[in-house]
Structure formats: structure tokens, C-alpha cells
Amino acid sequence: MSVMSVPQWLGPPGRRLFATWHGCNEPAGMTLVICPPLFHERVLGYRLFGLLAARLAAAGIACLRFDYYGTGDSAGDDLDFSLEGACTDIAIAVAAARAQSVGGGSVGLLAVRGGGWPAWSATVRDPSISHCWIWQPLTDGAEYLDALQRVDTAERTVRTNPPFCKAPSTSRDDGQLVGCACPESLRRELRDAQLPATNLLPGTSLGVLGRRNELDRATFATYRIELTESATQWADTLKVRATFLTKALTEPIDRLASVLLA
Amino acid sequence: MSDPRLIDEIVPFADNGLYGLLTRRSKDPVSGPVLVLLNPGVIPRSGPFRLHVRLARRLAKAGIATFRFDLPGIGDATPDTTVTRMQAVTMALDAVQRHTGVNTFVMGGLCLGADLAWKAALQDPRIVGMLQIDGFARIDYWYYQAWAKDHFRWPPVRALAAIARLAIRRLRPVEEFGREWPARGEERVQLRAMLDRGVKVFALYTGGIAAYFRDPRQFASTYANAADDPQMRFEFWPDCDHVFFAESDRVRLIDAVSTWYESAFHCSRPVERLRVSA
Incomplete structure (x- = not known):
């Protein structure tokens, strides 16, 4: 090649x-x-x-x-x-x-x-x-979004266990999903994607x-x-x-x- | 680039398809040391969660040029190259020097990237600075003390299981972390040689490397007197993970690196501070 x-x-x-x-x-x-x-x-x-x-x-x-x-x-x-x-x-x-x-x-x-x-x-x-x-x-975009949210939640949970003792910065309200920016407009697009x-x-x-x-x-x-x-x-x-x-x-x-x- | 003041240039550095991207201000000639970012493990040159791209753009606004590229076997590097990683680093520096006229560099890396930056800085006198993120440290008394403190607040069964794991790990050589570290005792000699050459170092450790770093005192015990050298900057962020998963950590890192660069290498424009989005 x-x-x-x-x-x-x-x-x-x-x-x-x-x-x-x-x-x-x-x-x-x-x-x-x-x-x-x-x-x-x-x-x-x-x-x-x-x-x-x-x-x-x-x-x-x-x-x-x-x-x-x-x-x-x-x-x-x-x-x-x-x-x-x-x-x-x-x-x-x-x-x-x-x-x-x-x-x-x-x-x-x-x-x-x-x-x-x-x-x-x-x-x-x-x-x-x-x-x-x-x-x-x-x-199904909504299904994908749910799956990503589950991964995101799991990752954030891992990162709140010792020795990762943080809480505020892993807030789910930070506009992020699996470490990437995901504004509400993109979430809407994903929910509608088929x-x-x-x-x-x-x-x-x-x-x-x-x-x-x-x-x-x-x-x-x-x-x-x-x-x-x-x-x-x-x-x-x-x-x-x-x-x-x-x-x-x-x-x-x-x-x-x-x-x-x- | 969305900011018209900035430009990304493709800079090839080997005949067989290796190349990198130089991010800089579009109008000004490049001056001062160019930051060269190495792959963190097998993560492509854009960095974990696009960290390298954002750092490069932030620094470019302050007049600092950044070069990021894929080492052989990673990202866009051509699959059939025979160039070694160290050769690729040297070729990359040569190409950026030819392209910009600048002959000083700061090597930056996370994890394995930090290990390679260390090796490159040892060999290449053009390297005047090092950004070591989750770089090398020895496991010592302070580590075990911090480990015990972390684990003894756990439920007894979980704590016992952790003790068993630690005992097993203690029997394995450090190389099992998959890292490329200096032989025991060499790190102090090597660091002293680099400091004597004028190399400035920003060593940042996160809570994501709890397998070998848990206490800031490990830094001093690893590097002895060199740890206190004015050319060294050390920070420990125990609440941050290894790949900067949280946006707030990425913003914090970009700010910290920008501020260090500005003070260590006197860049021309003040670095803008970032704010966490959302």
C-alpha cells in the first residue's frame, strides 16, 4: 500500500x-x-x-x-x-x-x-x-442521545470517585456530552434524527x-x-x-x- | 479558522507523507519559541477532546506559534513509514525551523507525549522549554502515605482488595505502566543537565495518574534540589483526570499553560483568559 x-x-x-x-x-x-x-x-x-x-x-x-x-x-x-x-x-x-x-x-x-x-x-x-x-x-437519534447520556453519566461518576474528588466541575449542566460541546440546539437535532x-x-x-x-x-x-x-x-x-x-x-x-x- | 487573525498552515516534514499543522497569527512573523505538541499516547494530534487545537488557537492570539503533528503509527501518519518517533520529532523541528526561521522550541506532551518530550529535550539543544503533563515521577513514601489516606476511608472489604492490588503492583517493575522513563537515578542528572542548559519546565500532575502520583511531595523527592529550581514550575491538580474530560479542566489547563508561556518566554501580547462555556 x-x-x-x-x-x-x-x-x-x-x-x-x-x-x-x-x-x-x-x-x-x-x-x-x-x-x-x-x-x-x-x-x-x-x-x-x-x-x-x-x-x-x-x-x-x-x-x-x-x-x-x-x-x-x-x-x-x-x-x-x-x-x-x-x-x-x-x-x-x-x-x-x-x-x-x-x-x-x-x-x-x-x-x-x-x-x-x-x-x-x-x-x-x-x-x-x-x-x-x-x-x-x-x-434513531433519540436513542443515540440517550446512549451518549448514559456513557456521559458513567464517566462523570467515575471521575467523582476518589482520588477524583470533584463535584462542581462535572456538573451535567456544563453543556458537554462525553467531553464534547453539545448545546441544546444540537440535542434537538439529534432527537429528531432518523x-x-x-x-x-x-x-x-x-x-x-x-x-x-x-x-x-x-x-x-x-x-x-x-x-x-x-x-x-x-x-x-x-x-x-x-x-x-x-x-x-x-x-x-x-x-x-x-x-x-x- | 473562525478567527481571521489566526491561520493554520500545513507543514510537511518528511518525504513519506508526515506533516503537521502550524497555528499562528496570520499577519505577524513567528517569533519566540514555537510550542510543539506531541500525541498523548495514540490520541491524534488534535488532542483529547480537541485540547491541542484550542490551546494552539489561544496561544496564537498571544503571538505564540504552535505545531502539532501525528507521530508514526498515530492519526494521519502514513502507515508504511520507517521513520522512528524520535526521528519524526527531529524532522518536525527542522521543518518548522525552515518554515518560520525560528530555532527555539518548547516540547509539550501529556503522558507518553511527556516522556517523548523529555527524551527530545535531552538530545536537541533547540529545545528551551518543556511542558510535562502527567510526566515522570517515582513512587515513594509520600505516595504510599497518600494511597493509604485515600483508601482507609473506604469500606473495609474494598480497602483490603485495594491493598492486595497494591501489593501485587509493588512486585512489578515500573515499566509495566507502559511508560518510557529514565533509569532510576538518571532523572535527576538529566533534569539538572537540561536546567543548566536553560530549559524551563512546567510539570503538571493530575489526579488521573493515581497509579504512580498522589502527593505533591513526590515531585521534590523525585527530582531533589532540581525541583526547587526557579526554571521549574510544578502544579498538582488532584481533582482533574488524565485526559481533561471536564470542560472546566480544559479551560483551566489552557489558561495555566498560556500564563506560564507568557511569563517564561515573554510573549509579545498578554494572553486572554478563558471562561468556561455554558
């Missing part, structure tokens, strides 16, 4: 997004924009989806990874992130990916978990997006990768690729772990590549 990644800035001066372009040695068969997950999961999956992009690029699928406005290395304060804003960012990334794609093939999205909500909206708004794939899809949302245009290829139970819930998908338990554990913890592309990951990534290039 000797495909070089190229860091770059996307978007207008007021909305600069940090991105990494994983080009192909040959003209690309297609181009995929990778829409990262939300909150702490962005950091947990950062290396994993970088390696995934490199592998897809080596297989002939150029990839563009980026950080939403207000997250990662992109411009904006933490409080600036919103699902609607993420949808705008995806449109910026799609335009940039299309401009850089040498092969001139189709452009699709690969959204990770919560990134599926803005990716779906972006696909509805832009008929030129031919594929929308979601890795470990989250169907998959499937508005109908996609006919002809849009829709696929999911996930555990068996996630595939069962994703009845809206045309294509399904099952992930083993070990391939999905990156999102099960708050702790960032060293990431390697094991067989449990390379097999579904290669299957995804062959479906996309078929």
Missing part, C-alpha cells in the same frame, strides 16, 4: 475544513467522501478510517476524509458544530473530491455512525451523489456495513456487508486504542471496494 495522502484545506475562508486526500496511482474507478462519526467517536475512529481510506485508494477508489466545521483540525469553535452544518460540510467535501478526481468516475459517501444523518440529507440534496454507504448505521429519512432519489445505491443486529435494523439498505464484533469495537469505549487493519477489517473493506467498483 504505497498511496500517499495529501492534507489540504477545503471550503470558503469563513468555513475552512481540514481534509486529507487519498488519491490512486491509476485513474480512480470512483471517489468516496468519508463522513466521520460524531462526538468522541471522531477521535476513536480517526486512525481506523484513515487506514480504510488508504486501502480503498490502493484498490482504485480515491477517498477524501475531512473534519466537520467546529471539530478536529477544521476551523470553528466546538459549539459551532451542528448536523445541518455537517450537511453543508459534506457538500463542500463532495465538490472538492469531484474537482480532484482524475478518473472522473462517480462520487459517493461513506458515512460512519452518526455521520449517516447528515450524509443522508446531503445525498437527498445532491442528485450527483451516486452511492451512500453507512458504516455501523445509527437509525434513518431512513426523506426518500433518496431512485437509482442511488444505498449500503450499510455493520453487526448483524445493525444490518437487521437497516431495512432501507440495498447492500449489506456484515462486520464481526472485533471490527466494531473501536466505538465501544472512550479510550483511544492503537489501530491496525486486521483480517476482520480488511475483508469487509475489500468487499466494499469490489461492490463499489462493480
Whole structure:
């Protein structure tokens, strides 16, 4: 795998997004924009989806990874992130990916978990997006918000045990969720988020990768690729772990590549 | 960057795709030592909960440039690089020096990042400062005293279980913490050599490393006379965890680092104080 990644800035001066372009040695068969997950999961999956992009690029699928406005290395304060804003960012990334794609093939999205909500909206708004794939899809935003709140409560509880003897600064009223800014406006967006949302245009290829139970819930998908338990554990913890592309990951990534290039 | 006065520049530093981001004021040339932030363990360069990005932007407003990058094997670093972590640090400093013309640096890191910053500062005379967050300390009498104080207010069964765990841990070498620390006794010699060279140090310990640090007196017992050197600044935040999960802790850290930087390296503009949001 000797495909070089190229860091770059996307978007207008007021909305600069940090991105990494994983080009192909040959003209690309297609181009995929990778829409990262939300909150702490962005950091947990950062290396994993970088390696995934490199592998897809080596297989002939150029990839563009980026950080939403207000997250990662992109411009904006933490409080600036919103699902609607993420949808705008995806449109910026799609335009940039299309401009850089040498092969001139189709452009699709690969959204990770919560990134599926803005990716779906972006696909509805832009008929030129031919594929929308979601890795470990989250169907119900309210359910996800509840799950995050449980994790948040557990983490705050751990941190109030000795020797962490604090109470005031771990107040649940600090506008934070799992260590990330989460204003009420974002909570509202999450509560309303659903998959499937508005109908996609006919002809849009829709696929999911996930555990068996996630595939069962994703009845809206045309294509399904099952992930083993070990391939999905990156999102099960708050702790960032060293990431390697094991067989449990390379097999579904290669299957995804062959479906996309078929 | 949302603040038009600031700019993030991509600075490549190796032919095989290693690069970092230099955050600085957009109009002014970079002056004074550049803060270089290393990965905390395997956390990408943006830091835990985006801490490095926010710290860089805060410092940039005061005219201080910050460089953050991913070490080999972490974040965006290309998977097939043969560059070692220490080589990557040296290459990063070379690249920032070429890019900015500045030849002095402050190495900052949390946890494993602190360990690497220490090693780099030992080797590279361009490094004039160190930010050590949850860096090295020896377990000593003060540690056990604090440990006992913490545990004996627990219910007896829980306290006994903790004593058993401690006894087991006592039998293991310190290396089992997964850290890269100097050999016993070397730390004082190494620190003295760096202080004699003029290196300024901000050593901050949190309550999140209770496995080896629980009492501020451990700092003095680890470094002996060097702990009291005017170039050293030491703080212990027992109510803060290892990755700054609480927003209030992140704000506190950014303020503390900014204030230290301003006083230690006389940056051009006063550092703005942060307020906890919400």
C-alpha cells in the first residue's frame, strides 16, 4: 500500500475544513467522501478510517476524509458544530473530491455512525451523489442521545470517585456530552434524527456495513456487508486504542471496494 | 479558522507523507519559541477532546506559534513509514525551523507525549522549554502515605482488595505502566543537565495518574534540589483526570499553560483568559 495522502484545506475562508486526500496511482474507478462519526467517536475512529481510506485508494477508489466545521483540525469553535452544518460540510467535501478526481468516475459517501444523518440529507440534496454507504448505521437519534447520556453519566461518576474528588466541575449542566460541546440546539437535532429519512432519489445505491443486529435494523439498505464484533469495537469505549487493519477489517473493506467498483 | 487573525498552515516534514499543522497569527512573523505538541499516547494530534487545537488557537492570539503533528503509527501518519518517533520529532523541528526561521522550541506532551518530550529535550539543544503533563515521577513514601489516606476511608472489604492490588503492583517493575522513563537515578542528572542548559519546565500532575502520583511531595523527592529550581514550575491538580474530560479542566489547563508561556518566554501580547462555556 504505497498511496500517499495529501492534507489540504477545503471550503470558503469563513468555513475552512481540514481534509486529507487519498488519491490512486491509476485513474480512480470512483471517489468516496468519508463522513466521520460524531462526538468522541471522531477521535476513536480517526486512525481506523484513515487506514480504510488508504486501502480503498490502493484498490482504485480515491477517498477524501475531512473534519466537520467546529471539530478536529477544521476551523470553528466546538459549539459551532451542528448536523445541518455537517450537511453543508459534506457538500463542500463532495465538490472538492469531484474537482480532484482524475478518473472522473462517480462520487459517493461513506458515512460512519452518526455521520449517516447528515450524509443522508446531503445525498437527498445532491442528485450527483451516486452511492451512500453507512458504516455501523445509527437509525434513531433519540436513542443515540440517550446512549451518549448514559456513557456521559458513567464517566462523570467515575471521575467523582476518589482520588477524583470533584463535584462542581462535572456538573451535567456544563453543556458537554462525553467531553464534547453539545448545546441544546444540537440535542434537538439529534432527537429528531432518523434513518431512513426523506426518500433518496431512485437509482442511488444505498449500503450499510455493520453487526448483524445493525444490518437487521437497516431495512432501507440495498447492500449489506456484515462486520464481526472485533471490527466494531473501536466505538465501544472512550479510550483511544492503537489501530491496525486486521483480517476482520480488511475483508469487509475489500468487499466494499469490489461492490463499489462493480 | 473562525478567527481571521489566526491561520493554520500545513507543514510537511518528511518525504513519506508526515506533516503537521502550524497555528499562528496570520499577519505577524513567528517569533519566540514555537510550542510543539506531541500525541498523548495514540490520541491524534488534535488532542483529547480537541485540547491541542484550542490551546494552539489561544496561544496564537498571544503571538505564540504552535505545531502539532501525528507521530508514526498515530492519526494521519502514513502507515508504511520507517521513520522512528524520535526521528519524526527531529524532522518536525527542522521543518518548522525552515518554515518560520525560528530555532527555539518548547516540547509539550501529556503522558507518553511527556516522556517523548523529555527524551527530545535531552538530545536537541533547540529545545528551551518543556511542558510535562502527567510526566515522570517515582513512587515513594509520600505516595504510599497518600494511597493509604485515600483508601482507609473506604469500606473495609474494598480497602483490603485495594491493598492486595497494591501489593501485587509493588512486585512489578515500573515499566509495566507502559511508560518510557529514565533509569532510576538518571532523572535527576538529566533534569539538572537540561536546567543548566536553560530549559524551563512546567510539570503538571493530575489526579488521573493515581497509579504512580498522589502527593505533591513526590515531585521534590523525585527530582531533589532540581525541583526547587526557579526554571521549574510544578502544579498538582488532584481533582482533574488524565485526559481533561471536564470542560472546566480544559479551560483551566489552557489558561495555566498560556500564563506560564507568557511569563517564561515573554510573549509579545498578554494572553486572554478563558471562561468556561455554558
